[in-house]
Amino acid sequence: MKRILVTGGAGFLGSHLCDVLLNEGNEVLCLDNLFTGRRKNIHHLLENKNFEFLRHDVTMPLYVEVDEIYNLACPASPIHYQFDPVQTTKTSVIGAINMLGLAKRLKVKILQASTSEVYGDPEIHPQPESYKGSVSVTGPRACYDEGKRCAETLFFDYHRQNKLKIKVMRIFNTYGPRMNPYDGRVVSNFIVQALKGEDITIFGDGTQTRSFCYVDDLISGMYKLMNSRDGFTGPVNIGNPVEFTMLELAENVLDLTGSKSKLKFLPLPQDDPMQRKPVIDLAKKELDWEPKVQLREGLEKTIGYFDKELASLVE
Ligand code: NAD
Ligand code: UDP
Ligand code: UDP
Secondary structure, eight states: EEEEEEEETTTTTHHHHHHHHHHHTTEEEEEEESSOOOHHHHHHGGTTTTTTEOOOOSSOOOOOOOOOEOOOOSOOOOOHTTTTTHHHHHHHHHHHHHHHHHHHHOOOEEEEEEGGGBSSSSSSSBBBBBBOOOOOOTSSTTTHHHHHHHHHHHHHHHHHHHOEEEEEEEEEEEEOOOOTTTTTOOHHHHHHHHTTTOOEEEEEESEEEEEEEEHHHHHHHHHHHHTTOTTTTEEEEESSOOEEEEEHHHHHHHHHOOOOOEEEEOOTTTTSOOOOOOOOOOHHHHHHOOOOOHHHHHHHHHHHHHHHHHHHHHH
């Protein structure tokens, strides 16, 4: 039995990861400062004797004993990471240093939840891991993008300097149950708006694209990466390579919810990437991984979740 640290464990992805790790027979130490995470996401785990919750900020040093570390702590939605941008960079950079220092002292493997945002507003399409990216250094998204880029640099320097075992995963847009309904990300916004009969907010003309991965697929890729062969560090793209425009996403949500909501066009936020789609050949080859859940199936499950979630907020 391994004792595994999950930072950001009360968040959307982290809570699903805790579920999988516990089901595989591990002990889980879930660390979170509850900035964007919610106790509700881990409520069902609190009675599990193999689960422990620790309220802590990754920008502070941490002295615990664990066998493996998944580093997910960081707000992920633009409205949240831009709320206190300095704190976002600190979380990514100082958080990475502390977790790498912990991994170095314990001589344990550590996985970093990096992001497709390291590619910025990409000039090549689709994006392979070899693409170096096009990030606006001074723009409003930079606190997140540059913070995550620096975290990757730290991971590779600790690997070279201290022989640390690292795994770096570049996550593309992921959605599913336990997203915060007011998180501001496009899938949750559209579904909540459709279910409430409110206008669907399309930023720009809606022709920008994203490739959406269902949460179960993403977490299986993360688990496979952590358990991949020694010496394989990544970075590796994990995402669903089927690309949609935001207009197509809105049409699918309207169709599946049967909602009469109208589209409302709002200005495109500064530096918003126009297109994004992963090349996943490396994940297929090294991890024998590819996504299984396609958009409509994943949206149906997510709509079912938000339906219940909104009803419980009204009660
Ligand atoms: P989330 O906001 O639901 O989860 C992040 C968690 O980190 C939250 O529980 C939050 O409270 C916690 N946190 C934030 N700052 C912290 C700090 N200083 N100390 C301790 N805990 C802190 O977002 P998510 O979608 O679950 O994202 C998880 C990770 O995956 C993030 O690192 C994010 O950058 C990365 N990622 C997610 C996506 C996606 O589409 N969901 C895409 C790319 C990368
Ligand atoms: N650290 C931690 N827990 C540990 C070991 C280290 O939180 O068990 C933090 C500590 O704050 C330290 C950072 O990780 O500053 C980096 O550690 P490292 O050993 O790389 O560097 P140093 O201690 O020399 O600064
Ligand atoms: N978006 C939108 N309406 C919304 C929220 C987002 O049209 O209510 C757009 C946003 O401008 C971006 C895409 O949807 O082009 C994905 O946004 P999200 O914040 O989910 O993820 P990210 O931009 O980080 O990929």
